[in-house]
Structure formats: structure tokens, C-alpha cells
Amino acid sequence: MTAATVGAYEAKTHLPALLARVEAGETVTITRHGHPVAKLVPISDVRMSDAEWEALLARRSTTKVLNPGETMRDLIHEGHRV
Secondary structure, X not given: OOEEEEEHHHHHHOHHXXXXXXXXXXXXXXXXXXXXXXXXXXXXXXXXOHHHHHHHHHHHHXXXXXXXXXXXXXXXXXXXXX
């Protein structure tokens, strides 16, 4: 797999071409003022470690989920009552 680095402006103006490169297996690092800020990788390369999965599941178990018909405003109001 090859890798490329592009600036944020180039990424913005050439996103379709960058996505085609990523689909072909290339990884693209996006920089802002020369500092890496993001990475485009083929979806097949994305894997979570066991520790990442455990952290995600732990956070999910403590996160409030909206019920049907409930809004974020309802949750905020509920938080003020506590």
C-alpha cells in the first residue's frame, strides 16, 4: 500500500480524486500548515483493537440514548432538574 500527503486546501478541492486513490488502496494523510491532521484509509484497513472496542462499549453503556419522540432539549432540561 502506498501513502501520500496533501494539504487541507488540496484535499478540499480534489476530494473525488483522493477518494479514488483511497479506493485503489492508497492511504492519504491530510495536513494543515504542514502538520498531519487526518488520514484517509481504505475501509478494509480500518480495524479496532480489543481495547478500543472495550472502551467504546463501556462508554456506550453509560451514554443516554434518545427515546422515540425525545429531543436533545428534553435531555438538557432533564439534566437541569437533577
